[in-house]
Amino acid sequence: MPPKYHIHTSRAENRFQKITKSGVIAWDEGCLKCARCVKKDCVYKVYEKRGIDTRQMLESLDSVCMDCFRCVQGCPNKLIQKGINPSYKELGDHYWTAEIISGLWYQAEAGRIPVSGGGYGGAFSGPGFDAMWTDMSEIVRPTRDGIHGREYISTTVDIGRKVMALEFDQAGALVNDPPPNVEIPQPIIFDLLPWSPPGKGINLAMLEGARSLGTFAIVRQSEFSPEMEEYLPNIVLYVDGNVSDISPKILRKLRLIEIPYGKDSIAAQKKLKEEHPGLVTIIRMELTPDSSGNVSRLIAEGAEAIHLVADEYGLEKSDKPLFIKERMREIHLHLVDKGVRDRITLIAGGGIAMAEHVAKLIICGADMLSVDIPLLVAMECRVCRRCKDGISCPVELETIDHLWGASRIRNLMAGWHNQLLEILGAMGIREVRRLRGEMGRAMFFENLEKDIFSTLGKRG
Amino acid sequence: MDQKGLGITRAILFCRQLDPNQDANRRAIEREMGARIRFFPLPCSGRVDPLYLMRALESGADKVYLITCPEGACRYREGNLRAKKRIAYAKSLIEEIGLEPERFELILTSAGNHKTIDEITRDILAREES
Incomplete structure (x- = not known):
């Protein structure tokens, strides 16, 4: 068995005084x-x-x-x-609430799970991810000591296309080479930030954080600078210009590349694969009501991984937007019906604000997630969005030291990783790959409401 | 605070009860004036300590305003009255060391006058220029 994935934390003090309750x-x-x-x-x-x-x-x-x-x-x-x-x-807004932000600050500072000590005092249901409960029926068995000690719970996921069966010729040799796969130790990559103050410190902190966690950070091709070169093995380069402008030297060091969804995205993927067969290509597309059709078509055409992105509130792009967890369930079940779900990796992102959202979205059918705003919050962002309006940042994020930022990100991810282990342990699941699409192990408020109350008031 | 070629730097401490939507309202003026102005919302103007005002001067502000609720309208009963006393004390302190007491100013909003924080600030700036 490989050594246990463990994130080393160290306290990283706040630069500014936090806003207390x-x-x-x-x-x-x-x-x-x-x-x-x-x-x-x-x-x-x-x-x-x-x-x-x-x-x-x-x-x-x-x-x-x-x-x-x-x-x-x-x-x-x-x-x-x-x-x-x-x-x-x-602080924040209706989605990024003060409780969420201060919880993220605590985790980033201390590297620990926030414990209120007074039990949960909130409502049992709410919009979005709060309308979903996971089945903790195994909570009695693997003790906390077990989860973090002798028991082995894997949070590793793979990015890339999967072969459904190996084929051998008469001589017993493999007919087809298995496609390249990239393994990451926890189901989270760092996404492009929807807004942030200028300054290289933030990008470098995310890259340094990604490297120390063994995961990846997405970087725009247009924002790539020479000082990022040392982080190339942990960069997903997002192609927002021409592929031909990327130097072969950089391409050789990359393991993952992301291209925007469009008519010629599969052609672009093929071209990239011809020159660099070891590279795994991710296709980035906005989450829309048509996503399930588009995803299944891309799978048929040979896509390896698809990154579905909702807005910062977890909503898809539409007049009557559906929340990311609903749309992911629909996409996942559509692919299961077609029998192609296992062929590719689905990455979902947008509106991921807490550790529990990671487990919940995986249950709804994502293989892994991309996280954006929580990384900024880890570096003390107050989600005031002043930077978006061109006003100076109240916590001077543009001046951060990237090593401090990286340790804050590492602390936050350690907190999230531990919470993911807690959920997996309580559900009796030994690896996060088996959590994917386990909707039978969760309850959804809308479904329960329908089951219980739909017959009321009906005659006959 | 950056003062190079930017004119006077002002620190505006204000009671946030004055304007329930203060965060959104002050953004336009913050963008316009950049480093020349800094806002500090206080839960109550009575929370201000003479030391706060001195520290604001120390960190580069040339003029410090404290905006309070109308007299009798304090949520904590007499916070704005206490603020008034404290600013008078702070003025006497800086006068002693040879600075102009006008560097601190108390702006008492009038009852029934529901101005937003940016309107109040613009009034102050207009008055300064005239």
């Missing part, structure tokens, strides 16, 4: 000047360590406070209060 409001006026002030009794020394970050005009008070409420309860004149921080409420 609650804030301390302490008046000085009216202070009774007690002999022993409650502020001195703080076990975390919050008031002693107090300082201001002038870049944000934020006090350290809130980020150091651990919400024990000892000072709030102890002050005899009730001068200390805690309130919900309005900046926290305003």
Whole structure:
């Protein structure tokens, strides 16, 4: 058995103070000047360590406070209060919520799974991925120690076309060479960012992160620069210009290349394969209501891997867009019906915000996923989209050190990987490849609602 | 903060209760003025400490404005009254070291006047120019 895939984490401190859920409001006026002030009794020394970050005009008070409420309860004149921080409420938007963003920050900083300690206090169903539950019926058996210790759960996936059966000639030699495949140790690659401040630090951090995790980052051909050359074995080059403009030296070092979907994408793939037979080509297409037809046609024409991309909210391109998990289920089941699902690799991306989304989308039929915005959030992005409007970034992302960024990305991915192992363990599944399309091991809110309530109110 | 050839750099600290949509409203003016202006939303203007104001000067701002809710309209009852006292104290401090007390200014919005944060800022800038 190959050695266990393990991501080494190390704490990577925030550059800016994080926006906390609650804030301390302490008046000085009216202070009774007690002999022993409650502020001195703080076990975390919050008031002693107090300082201001002038870049944000934020006090350290809130980020150091651990919400024990000892000072709030102890002050005899009730001068200390805690309130919900309005900046926290305003973080992100309806999809990239403050809870998601602060959870990602925590994982990127500490490399650990966020644990609330108070149980799950939220709703049991919601839109998108929240309308889906996975079957954790095996949760009693593989213990946590087992998952991270003696038990072996594989998260490896392959990118490339698969042969359904090996053919041999009379002499016992293989008739056809198996097509090239690229194996990655966890089912996640890094996608092109929908928006980001300028600066090479961000790209280099993603590449360094990808290299240390053994996965890949997609880089536009137009944005490729000489300093990225050392990362070529971990780059998926997205061809946004002419293939002929890519130097053979670069092509030789690449293992994966991505081309846009179009009429001649298969022709382009063939041309690339003639010169570099070892290269695996991915065809990138927007997720649309026609995707299942387009994918099955591409499979028939010889595509190796297809990258289906939804927008940053996980919606396909259409007037009445379907959420990515619904569309992936439809595509997967269509390919299963045609008997061609196992021939290729499907990569899905867009709207992947949490670790559970990885497992859920794989259950809905994706082989692996591409992640974008969470990588920026790992580097402290606040999803304010100011960079999109040409306004300066509040956390100065353009000035990051790429090694710091890479360690934040590594920490986040370690958290996600551990959560994927937890889900696989709880479902009793030993490898992520077998999770793909396991819709029977999940419940979908819409289906349950239909099963239970559709007969109500009907006569006869 | 970058001041080279960009004119005066202003720090605008404001009570975010003033404008519920402050984040979107201030983007246009942020884009226009770039590094010449910085906004700092506060949960309540009473949260400001004289030290905040001094630090804003220290980090390069030439003028610091503190915009508060109308008197009597503070969500925390008397945050804006406390802000008023603190800015007066901060003014006395900088005066002592020989700086003009006008570098700190309190802008008290008037009751019933529902201006957005960018409108208030533009008023301030127009007043400065005149």
